[in-house]
Amino acid sequence: MTAYLLNLATLATIFGILAASLNVLIGYAxxxxxxxxxxxxxxxxxxxxxxxxxxxxxxxxxxxxxxxSGLLSLCLALPALRVRGEYFVAASLGLQMLVVTVFSEAxxxxxxxxxxxxxxxxxxxxxxxxxxxxxxxxxxxxxxxxLVWIAILMRGGFGRGLMAIRDSESAxxxxxxxxxxxxxxxxxxxxxxxxxxxxxxAFQLAFIxxxxxxxxxxxxxxxxxxxxxxxxxxxxxxxxxLLLLLPAALSFIPFIPATEIGxxxxxxYGLAMTLLMIFRPAGLAAPSTGRR
Amino acid sequence: MPGSLLxxxxxxxxxxxxxxxxxxxxxxxxxxxxxxxxxxxxxxxxLFNLICGHISPDAGEVQLAGRPIRGERPHTxxxxxxxxxxxxxxxxxxxxxxxxxxxxxxxxxxLWQPGGRRAAxxxxxxxxxxxxxxxxxxxAGARAVDLSYAETxxxxxxxxxxxxxxxxxxxxxxxxxxxxxxxxxxALLKEAVAAGVTVCLIEHNLDIVTExxxxxxxxxxxxxxxxxxxxxxxxxxxxxxxxxxxxxx
Numbered sequence: 036m037t038a039y040l041l042n043l044a045t046l047a048t049i050f051g052i053l054a055a056s057l058n059v060l061i062g063y064a065x066x067x068x069x070x071x072x073x074x075x076x077x078x079x080x081x082x083x084x085x086x087x088x089x090x091x092x093x094x095x096x097x098x099x100x101x102x103x104s105g106l107l108s109l110c111l112a113l114p115a116l117r118v119r120g121e122y123f124v125a126a127s128l129g130l131q132m133l134v135v136t137v138f139s140e141a142x143x144x145x146x147x148x149x150x151x152x153x154x155x156x157x158x159x160x161x162x163x164x165x166x167x168x169x170x171x172x173x174x175x176x177x178x179x180x181x182l183v184w185i186a187i188l189m190r191g192g193f194g195r196g197l198m199a200i201r202d203s204e205s206a207x208x209x210x211x212x213x214x215x216x217x218x219x220x221x222x223x224x225x226x227x228x229x230x231x232x233x234x235x236x237a238f239q240l241a242f243i244x245x246x247x248x249x250x251x252x253x254x255x256x257x258x259x260x261x262x263x264x265x266x267x268x269x270x271x272x273x274x275x276x277l278l279l280l281l282p283a284a285l286s287f288i289p290f291i292p293a294t295e296i297g298x299x300x301x302x303x304y305g306l307a308m309t310l311l312m313i314f315r316p317a318g319l320a321a322p323s324t325g326r327r
Numbered sequence: 328m329p330g331s332l333l334x335x336x337x338x339x340x341x342x343x344x345x346x347x348x349x350x351x352x353x354x355x356x357x358x359x360x361x362x363x364x365x366x367x368x369x370x371x372x373x374l375f376n377l378i379c380g381h382i383s384p385d386a387g388e389v390q391l392a393g394r395p396i397r398g399e400r401p402h403t404x405x406x407x408x409x410x411x412x413x414x415x416x417x418x419x420x421x422x423x424x425x426x427x428x429x430x431x432x433x434x435x436x437x438l439w440q441p442g443g444r445r446a447a448x449x450x451x452x453x454x455x456x457x458x459x460x461x462x463x464x465x466x467a468g469a470r471a472v473d474l475s476y477a478e479t480x481x482x483x484x485x486x487x488x489x490x491x492x493x494x495x496x497x498x499x500x501x502x503x504x505x506x507x508x509x510x511x512x513x514a515l516l517k518e519a520v521a522a523g524v525t526v527c528l529i530e531h532n533l534d535i536v537t538e539x540x541x542x543x544x545x546x547x548x549x550x551x552x553x554x555x556x557x558x559x560x561x562x563x564x565x566x567x568x569x570x571x572x573x574x575x576x
Contacts, residue, residue, distance in 0.1 A: 192433035192440040199419045199430045205381060206417035208401035209410070210486065211434030220436065266421065 041167040042239075047279050048174040049235045052181050054259040054271035056228030061257065062265035063189055064221040065201030067124050069253045070111060070131040074104040074229040075236070076138055076248030082234025083151045083243055084144070091155040093164065093173055097234045104230025105223045112222040116215045119204065131250050138245040150244025157238040174235055181228055186268055188224070197221050198266070262311055264318025273320045277307075330356045332525050333409070333494055338377055338387030340549075347373045349549040350387070355494060360516075360526045362536045364560070365546035366570055371529045372414060374546070375496045379411050380404045391494075406434055410492035414499050414529075416483045420472035424463055424482055427471050429454045431486045457489040460515065477508040484515060495519070497528040501535055513538055533561065545570075 053075055060066040078100030085096040114126035138145045145151065156165030157173070164173050188194050196217045199207040208214055237243045259278050264270025282300050285291065291299050311319070333355040340348040348370045355361055363371040376382040378389055380401040389397045396404055405411075419427050432450040433440050440446065458464045461481040466474065471482060480500065487495055501512045516539060520526055530536050536543065536557060543560040545553045547569050553560055560566060 188438060191438075192430070192435070193438045195422065195426050195430040195433060196436065198422050198426075202419035202421055203417035205401075206413060206419070207430075208381070209379060209405055209413075210431045210490065211402050211405040212430075213400075213402050213434070213436040216436035220438070 038167060041171055043280065043283055045167070045171045045174050045239050046236075047275060048171065048178050049232050049239060050256075050259070050275045050279055051178050051272045052174075052235070053229055053232040054256055054263070054275045055178075055181055055185060055268075056225045056232065057256050058260050058265060058267075058271045059185060059197075059221055059225035059228070061260050062267065062270070063194060063201060064197040064218060064225075065204075066218065066222065067120070067257075068111060068127040068222075069124055069250065069257060070127040070134070071226075071229055071256050072248045072250070072252035073131055073134040074108060074111075074226040075233040075252070075256075076134070076243075076245070077104045077107055078230025078233025079237040079243045079247070080138070080145050080151065080233075081230065083154045083237040085234075086154050086157075086238065087151065091158055091238075092161075093157040093159050093235070093238055096157075096238070097177070097231045100230040100234035100237075101227040102230070104233065105227030108222045108226030109219070111226065112219040116218060128250070131253055135245060135249055138248060146244065148245060150242060150246075151237075152242045154237050154241045154243070156241075170239065174239075177231060177235060181231070182268060184228075189268070193217070193220070201266070258308070260318075262308065262318060264320035267318065267320045270318045270320035274318070277319070278304075281307075330359075332357045332392055333378070333527075334388075334390045335374075335378065336388045336390075338374070338389065339385050340373060340377055340382060341385055346549045348377060348384075351546070351549075351551045353544055353551065353554070355525050355527050356542075357493075357525050358520065358523055359541045360520055360528070360539050361542045361544060362540035362557070363527060363529045363546060364531075364533075364536060364543050364570065365552075366572060368548070369546040370549040371546055372498055373549075375411055375498060375527075375529070378404075378496065379409060402434065405490075405492075408493040409496065410487040410490045410494070411496040412483045412487055412498055412500055414502075416479055418471040418474075418479055418482055418486075420470065422471060423468050424471060424474070425454060425458065425467040427482055428457050428485050428489050431490050453489055457485045460488065461485040462511070477504055480504060480508070480512065484512070488515075488519065492524075494525045494527070497526065499529055499531065502531065509535070537561065 057071045060068050081103040082096035082100035085099045111127060111130060114123060118126055139148055157170060158164060159173060164170055196212050199212060200214055200217060204214055255278060259274035260271050262277060263272065263274025285300055285303065286296050331354040335351060335353040338348055338351045351374060365371055377384045380399050384397060388395060391407055396407065429450060432453060435441060458467055461484055463478065463481055463485060466478060474482060484500065501509050504512060513535060516526065540557050542554065543557050544551055545560055545566050553563065553566060
């Protein structure tokens with residue numbers, strides 16, 4: 036039971052980083068990407084390859100995963116600079132589908148549908164951190180650092196620039212904001228953090244394949260951010276806990292037959308999301324009151 | 328034209344066969360308030376968009392103090408000293424009033440603004456001064472989306488005021504204001520002009536135009552029909568007939 040809960044807590048922490056990274060795009064910069072799982076995947080594959088072929092150091096692998104995801108995020112930044120709103124959603128959808136196909140077919144890098152197996156236990160600067168408790172501590176540390184990094188950035192002029200673009204791109208430009216540069220940097224930051232989360236995910240599961248990086252995953256991530264509260268620091272964490280832990284919690288309710296848990300989960304999800312969007316459209320963690 | 332800070336020559340723009348701006352010439356002279364007047368659809372806002380780089384012209388030139396700026400990106404033009412407001416204001420609704428103004432002082436896209444803490448304090452000081460002048464100090468922490476109509480108008484002005492731009496292009500800045508707020512608004516504009524700001528405003532309220540403007544440029548269907556002293560333009564029966572939508576010959 037403890038092992039199960041530790042695994043759940045570690046996954047929640049990793050998805051917390053992932054949701055927080057998507058929040059940089061959606062919540063602060065107003066870039067509605069449905070391709071975030073792609074960068075999660077790039078980080079996971081890159082980190083796994085470092086661990087498999089070089090050294091299973093979680094710091095080194097995370098740096099590699101984050102760096103590669105950040106660099107490849109330029110593929111997302113380019114359409115983000117040219118199209119807005121629903122057109123960008125369509126463009127990112129195309130990227131998501133394209134890259135998933137690459138993940139499935141690039142056997143030498145990703146293992147294809149079979150994935151990469153036997154990812155070695157994690158170490159950190161030579162110290163073994165592969166035990167569940169140790170790896171949870173590493174993930175919590177990574178989450179804390181990610182949140183502090185995002186908080187510092189968003190409290191300053193860079194964050195204000197992004198939020199200005201989110202609220203009115205033309206007005207931001209008219210006030211001297213270099214919109215293409217700000218968007219590119221925001222996408223690079225968000226996607227590199229997603230890459231770090233991907234590397235941690237690879238170490239946690241010791242096995243990764245394309246099924247974890249599909250459009251469904253991207254949509255789930257978007258739901259985590261929006262339900263929790265886009266543009267708030269803690270909102271994505273709240274959304275992550277709700278959407279990740281709710282299914283687990285439902286399985287503990289005694290009077291639901293094991294065969295019906297999936298159906299009940301869908302019903303609860305649907306109802307919860309509808310009610311949330313009616314009563315808390317800005318998300319659970321968003322401030323609910325205005326001046327009048 | 329002598330003293331011209333912004334010069335527009337032969338500016339033209341067509342949208343799918345509709346001639347929005349047709350070979351317009353205009354000069355904004357330093358310290359002079361020019362009003363763009365004309366019926367809806369005359370091309371006034373399009374002219375602003377062309378000057379500020381939000382739309383690319385099909386033909387013509389725009390020069391700022393002798394430097395060609397046609398084809399420059401809007402943020403570059405803004406940094407050269409042209410600030411503009413929008414008819415629909417386009418405030419940063421989810422940001423606080425203070426952050427709306429402060430962000431106008433942070434044009435760089437780097438992760439940190441240059442100048443360190445001292446520069447940050449100076450920016451904050453300028454922001455508070457702009458809020459004080461526009462009467463928004465008490466609302467500095469409120470979200471822009473929660474402001475009243477008049478307050479949003481003043482916030483839009485505060486964002487421009489704080490930039491210390493040499494040229495202000497204001498699109499219906501005082502429309503819909505009550506008489507007291509309007510008087511306060513006009514007084515603020517007069518203060519800025521007295522301090523050397525060059526203003527070009529689009530305005531349908533002819534009382535404000537006569538009170539503020541030194542010159543009027545009259546636009547209709549993308550063409551500049553006349554330019555001159557307000558008294559002369561507003562006495563022209565043909566222009567007045569166009570403005571009030573009377574049947575044209």
